[in-house]
Amino acid sequence: MVLDNLGSSLRGTLETLQGKTRLSEEDVEAVVREIQRSLLQADVDVSLVMELSDSIKTRALKEEPPGGTSARDHVLKIVYEEMVAIVGESTEIPLEPQTILLAGLQGSGKTTSAAKMAWWFSKKGLRPAVIQTDTFRPGAYDQAKQMCERAEVEFYGDPDESDPVTIAREGLEATEDADVHIVDTAGRHGLEDELIAEIEEIEGLVSPDLSLLVFDAAIGQGAKEQARQFEEAIGIDGVMITKLDGTAKGGGALTAVNETDSSIAFLGTGETVQDIERFEPNGFISRLLGMGDLKQLSERVERAMSETQAEDEDWDPEDIMKGSFTLKDMQKQMEAMNKMGPLDQIMDMIPGLGGGLMDQLPDDAMDVTQNRMRSFEIIMDSMTEGEMENPRGVGASQVRRISRGSGQDEETVRELLEQHKMMEQTLKQFQGMGDGDMQRMMKKMEQQGGGGGGMGGFGPF
Numbered sequence: 001m002v003l004d005n006l007g008s009s010l011r012g013t014l015e016t017l018q019g020k021t022r023l024s025e026e027d028v029e030a031v032v033r034e035i036q037r038s039l040l041q042a043d044v045d046v047s048l049v050m051e052l053s054d055s056i057k058t059r060a061l062k063e064e065p066p067g068g069t070s071a072r073d074h075v076l077k078i079v080y081e082e083m084v085a086i087v088g089e090s091t092e093i094p095l096e097p098q099t100i101l102l103a104g105l106q107g108s109g110k111t112t113s114a115a116k117m118a119w120w121f122s123k124k125g126l127r128p129a130v131i132q133t134d135t136f137r138p139g140a141y142d143q144a145k146q147m148c149e150r151a152e153v154e155f156y157g158d159p160d161e162s163d164p165v166t167i168a169r170e171g172l173e174a175t176e177d178a179d180v181h182i183v184d185t186a187g188r189h190g191l192e193d194e195l196i197a198e199i200e201e202i203e204g205l206v207s208p209d210l211s212l213l214v215f216d217a218a219i220g221q222g223a224k225e226q227a228r229q230f231e232e233a234i235g236i237d238g239v240m241i242t243k244l245d246g247t248a249k250g251g252g253a254l255t256a257v258n259e260t261d262s263s264i265a266f267l268g269t270g271e272t273v274q275d276i277e278r279f280e281p282n283g284f285i286s287r288l289l290g291m292g293d294l295k296q297l298s299e300r301v302e303r304a305m306s307e308t309q310a311e312d313e314d315w316d317p318e319d320i321m322k323g324s325f326t327l328k329d330m331q332k333q334m335e336a337m338n339k340m341g342p343l344d345q346i347m348d349m350i351p352g353l354g355g356g357l358m359d360q361l362p363d364d365a366m367d368v369t370q371n372r373m374r375s376f377e378i379i380m381d382s383m384t385e386g387e388m389e390n391p392r393g394v395g396a397s398q399v400r401r402i403s404r405g406s407g408q409d410e411e412t413v414r415e416l417l418e419q420h421k422m423m424e425q426t427l428k429q430f431q432g433m434g435d436g437d438m439q440r441m442m443k444k445m446e447q448q449g450g451g452g453g454g455m456g457g458f459g460p461f
């Protein structure tokens with residue numbers, strides 16, 4: 001999203017402060033101007049931008065950087081804290097039985113978000129059900145049903161019933177064994193009286209514990225009015241911002257959240273049911289500022305690893321840290337990597353890599369890397385069990401055979417073997433480490449956040 005630009009433009013400005021221990025008024029002005037420009041471009045409301053830049057300016061000039069802190073880090077910390085204050089706390093979502101009502105305009109992503117949330121609750125060990133009351137859009141029933149099948153969660157809808165309130169009532173009865181009920185509602189192009197009357201009636205019937213408003217990140221300034229009307233009709237406890245993976249500006253949604261005193265519950269970052277993140281203000285702003293988001297990263301790694309392991313019970317990632325690292329382990333790691341989502345999203349979560357590295361890479365660098373991973377996967381499919389277990393024993397004639405069998409050139413086969421060797425060596429270093437060493441390394445990565453460092457140490461990809 002365009003707010004990403006904030007990270008790279010801000011980093012550029014902050015670099016000019018490198019080596020300084022004191023800040024002049026001009027230095028602070030320059031940083032604040034850059035922030036204003038990025039936020040306005042991202043559609044954040046003007047008064048909010050002014051409020052934010054005033055507080056950053058006042059604090060940067062008044063507060064003394066703590067001993068040993070550079071002027072650059074001091075400003076970055078202030079910007080970070082003030083931005084976290086704007087987006088506010090995340091909406092509280094208790095992990096217990098409850099009913100959630102989703103509201104929003106047509107196309108905002110409600111149906112998709114309902115299935116995503118159900119998937120999220122199911123991963124937390126609860127039993128969710130989605131109730132589809134959208135009788136307005138003809139395709140809504142099939143879409144919701146399909147997505148719930150993909151998410152492997154219970155679904156209720158009735159394509160032959162035209163009254164949404166009846167569907168809601170019957171849906172709650174039919175899914176009474178579920179503990180989290182997510183009620184999806186119809187959208188309209190605009191906020192017609194009919195839509196408001198309908199959602200009020202559904203709200204009265206289901207008495208939700210939580211009413212969430214779903215916003216498309218591209219909403220722009222219209223968000224404020226929308227949020228106000230839904231707030232009046234049913235009371236909004238939080239919002240879900242969707243399509244943050246796209247080119248949307250996102251700032252309108254931030255403005256609306258700020259204006260309505262509501263908080264952000266979830267973020268939608270793609271079209272599949274797994275593309276949902278719980279909103280975490282610190283991680284979100286860290287990522288915007290190119291400082292990474294280790295929490296989100298480790299959650300994704302854990303999820304991908306356990307899914308990969310569930311598919312092949314003979315494989316245990318823990319073994320890698322103890323014994324030898326075979327090509328089969330590398331193959332499994334690549335499978336897990338694919339499950340983690342698009343590479344550029346993952347890069348943004350790594351402190352010090354994020355925006356900084358992305359700015360330096362050519363536009364197609366991610367595609368090249370992903371294509372190379374795909375070639376590696378095809379090559380590995382053409383290798384024998386023995387070769388996968390002992391890649392160091394693969395000689396020239398085997399390389400030729402694998403190349404012919406996979407349709408990939410010999411050079412790429414050799415590259416794969418080289419890559420494996422490098423990973424094996426890197427792992428050998430880790431194998432000697434205790435938990436304390438690992439923690440120190442993670443800490444170091446966190447401290448380097450925002451420094452725009454290079455690829456150093458981050459595996460081969």
Ligand SMILES: Nc1nc2c(ncn2[C@@H]2O[C@H](COP(=O)(O)OP(=O)(O)OP(=O)(O)O)[C@@H](O)[C@H]2O)c(=O)[nH]1
Binds near residue numbers: 107113134143186
């Ligand atoms: N890229 C991306 N697309 C999304 C995301 N969330 C939803 N979409 C897409 O946005 C479109 C609209 O989403 P729906 O879930 O149908 O929207 P809706 O609000 O239920 O629409 P109505 O039922 O007409 O009110 C679909 O094509 C979704 O695939 C997201 O986080 N990222």
